[in-house]
Amino acid sequence: MSLDTATAAPKKTRKSTLLELSGVSVSFDGFKAINNLSFQIGEPEMRAIIGPNGAGKTTFMDIITGKTKPDEGRVLWGDDGISLLGLSESRIARAGVGRKFQKPTVFEAQTVRENLAMALKAPRGPFDVLFHKKTRAGAEKIEALAAQIGLLEQLPRIAGELSHGQKQWLEIGMLLAQEPRLLLVDEPAAGMTPAEREKTTEMLVEAAKTRAVVVVEHDMEFVRRLNCRVTVLNEGSVLAEGSIDHVTSDPQVIEVYLGR
Numbered sequence: 637m638s639l640d641t642a643t644a645a646p647k648k649t650r651k652s653t654l655l656e657l658s659g660v661s662v663s664f665d666g667f668k669a670i671n672n673l674s675f676q677i678g679e680p681e682m683r684a685i686i687g688p689n690g691a692g693k694t695t696f697m698d699i700i701t702g703k704t705k706p707d708e709g710r711v712l713w714g715d716d717g718i719s720l721l722g723l724s725e726s727r728i729a730r731a732g733v734g735r736k737f738q739k740p741t742v743f744e745a746q747t748v749r750e751n752l753a754m755a756l757k758a759p760r761g762p763f764d765v766l767f768h769k770k771t772r773a774g775a776e777k778i779e780a781l782a783a784q785i786g787l788l789e790q791l792p793r794i795a796g797e798l799s800h801g802q803k804q805w806l807e808i809g810m811l812l813a814q815e816p817r818l819l820l821v822d823e824p825a826a827g828m829t830p831a832e833r834e835k836t837t838e839m840l841v842e843a844a845k846t847r848a849v850v851v852v853e854h855d856m857e858f859v860r861r862l863n864c865r866v867t868v869l870n871e872g873s874v875l876a877e878g879s880i881d882h883v884t885s886d887p888q889v890i891e892v893y894l895g896r
């Protein structure tokens with residue numbers, strides 16, 4: 637070992653943890669939808685979540701965004717490990733958690749440009765008032781975002797005229813405009829053509845270079861192309877975690893999910 641290597645500061649080899657859930661449980665009418673769940677994601681990182689219907693995937697995301705408060709456990713966020721449990725949904729959104737639901741929710745009567753402009757100007761948070769003022773920097777940012785989501789040519793179009801896939805990308809762009817540190821994406825590939833799926837993969841992989849991205853998806857080919865660590869949920873807990881090859885060869889995963 638050279639002197640230089642020996643005296644150099646230790647290299648940061650691990651991603652820092654952005655979000656950590658530990659021992660989280662939540663029951664609905666006595667039914668444990670989430671059962672002693674522990675989960676960690678770093679920044680940046682891409683993570684896929686798979687699991688059978690009713691495994692708790694939606695509830696897991698609802699807990700992160702503050703829509704559902706757990707009965708037990710901890711949900712810690714950011715460099716200082718602050719608890720998200722006492723925070724409202726809009727406060728959590730402002731802290732940097734963005735969520736993309738399965739159904740696209742863009743402003744159909746506005747153009748693609750207007751949709752992105754509103755998202756850029758909007759204070760972070762689902763119910764905050766939208767207001768906007770045109771600036772040169774804003775126009776450049778809109779174009780950069782549109783390029784990122786493959787909609788540069790579509791900027792003047794009314795969002796309602798876009799294809800399903802394009803609407804999904806527009807919404808991803810609107811979320812990225814808010815610069816979330818964690819982006820939660822629910823079944824992005826649903827209803828998309830193979831070409832659209834491929835573009836969506838590229839977009840998410842790119843987004844995950846600078847932030848944490850959690851993708852809940854049933855389409856295993858799509859998950860494989862994300863080329864990331866996979867967490868398998870079942871009955872509200874983590875059943876398996878690791879590479880796609882690791883989890884898809886796990887006999888328990890095959891039994892509860894893949895072998896259906």
Ligand SMILES: Nc1ncnc2c1ncn2[C@@H]1O[C@H](COP(=O)(O)OP(=O)(O)OP(=O)(O)O)[C@@H](O)[C@H]1O
Pocket residue numbers: 664665668669687688689690691692693694695696
């Ligand atoms: N508000 C609620 N009240 C009662 N039960 C609920 C509620 N929300 C979820 N559940 C139940 O908790 C379990 C987990 O549901 P969840 O929607 O989180 O699963 P999921 O993995 O997202 O399923 P899917 O793949 O079908 O979307 C299910 O059995 C569901 O019926």
